[in-house]
Amino acid sequence: MPARLPLPPSLYADTAVAPAATPPLDTDRNVSVAIVGGGYTGLSTALHLAEQGVEALVLEAQEPGWGASGNNGGHTNPGLKHDPDQIAADFGADLGRRMIEFAYGTTNFTHDLIRRYQIPCEARQNGTLRAAYHEARAAAIKTTAQQCIRRGMPVTYLNREQLREMTGTDRYIGAMLDARGGDLHPLSYARGLARAAVSAGAKVHGETPALSLRRDGSRWRIETPRAVVHADKVLLATNGFTDDLWPALRRTIVPVFSSIAATAPLSDTVARAIMPTRSVLYESGHITVYYRIDQHNRLLMGGRGPMRWIKSPNDVAYLMRYAERLWPQLKGVAWTHGWNSRLAITGDHYPHVHEPAEGILISLGCNGRGVALATAMGAQLARRLIGGAKAEIDMPITGIKPIPMHAFWPVGVTTAVIAGRIRDRLGM
Secondary structure, eight states: OOOOOOOOSOHHHHHOOOOOOOOOOOSOEEEEEEEEOOSHHHHHHHHHHHHTTOOEEEEOSSOTTTTGGGTSOOEEOOSOSSOHHHHHHHHOHHHHHHHHHHHHTHHHHHHHHHHHHTOOSOOBOOOEEEEESSHHHHHHHHHHHHHHHHTTOSEEEEEHHHHHHHHSOSOOSEEEEETTOEEOOHHHHHHHHHHHHHHHTOEEESSOOOOEEEEETTEEEEEOSSOEEEEEEEEEOOGGGOOSSSTTGGGGEEEEEEEEEEESOOOHHHHHHSSTTOOEEEEOSSSOOEEEEOTTSOEEEEEEOOSSOOOSGGGGHHHHHHHHHHOGGGTTOOEEEEEEEEEEEETTSSOEEEEEETTEEEEEOOTTOHHHHHHHHHHHHHHHHHHGGGSOOSSOBOOOOOOTTGGGHHHHHHHHHHHHHHHHHHTO
């Protein structure tokens, strides 16, 4: 049996609420829906299925929230990678409109769910800033803001002076503020989702990897280390940890490490000078840096780091240096944690939903927007699992298309990160 892995050495692991009881599966089960993957997508889907009386069972190789769901930046950001006009052009008037409304509504959906289930995860909805420090990027953000405003969204474009007041730094020349964004404690939220799913009637089993998946008569058979699951339908929701359980699926995404460094709690004076409105911020660049001040006055800085597991803030020293560039008053501040996890990037930067066989549904590729997007996808996927092909969802269902030269992704990502940092410095 595969060995259980400890949680990454994160701030979240040290401060999260206690986990829900998710014992390993040790008895054969027959269920309506089996879900492989205990991150936000799998847990939210299980919750929304259970709310409608559908028997759902989650199989998680480690513990709920072990992967990127419990180790991300904690931002609840609305929207997709692409601008609304581009989405409409790519998918047409009807589906494009539904995708835009869905994607930009994911944060309200998520925060409403948190309130409905009273999930203790330090959730706040103080807005998301998408900021630029080069003219070309600022112009692109302004275009995005105009497209959102034209569609009636609560979005504002901010200039340099306004940003200085909101961020405590003069780094940025333009930004889009979306009032629907916010933040939360990712691992506490994952554990809260698991607890909510169990309370609604779902079964969630940690330390239970899915070892094989195959058709068995009219149903699907999933082997685990101690038991076998037979299910009418199966959802694969493994995202950045996708393996070869389904043919070629692993080669449809690039698993990229995203790293975070966190300070010790800052003094009230320093914390008030940094992001005083407590909006979260992510930069528009080839290599994204993102950050927030949490409810305990810690600064959490995230961005690309080594394409391997890390254990210390020293492994992402560039994030600490960049923080001091933004706010010189941070020099000498203690950085207590550094960690990372793998997220899934798709070739077209859209989330991917597949139905490669009858009774098999797949969802992966949040492209760095997984907290709110994956949560809201749970309701969409539950609708499809219950209603079948007649139940339209607000995302396209596409065929599995492996990425060419996928075997070279570690070298490609490292090269892209280096090139991206150079281009960001040069303003390209």
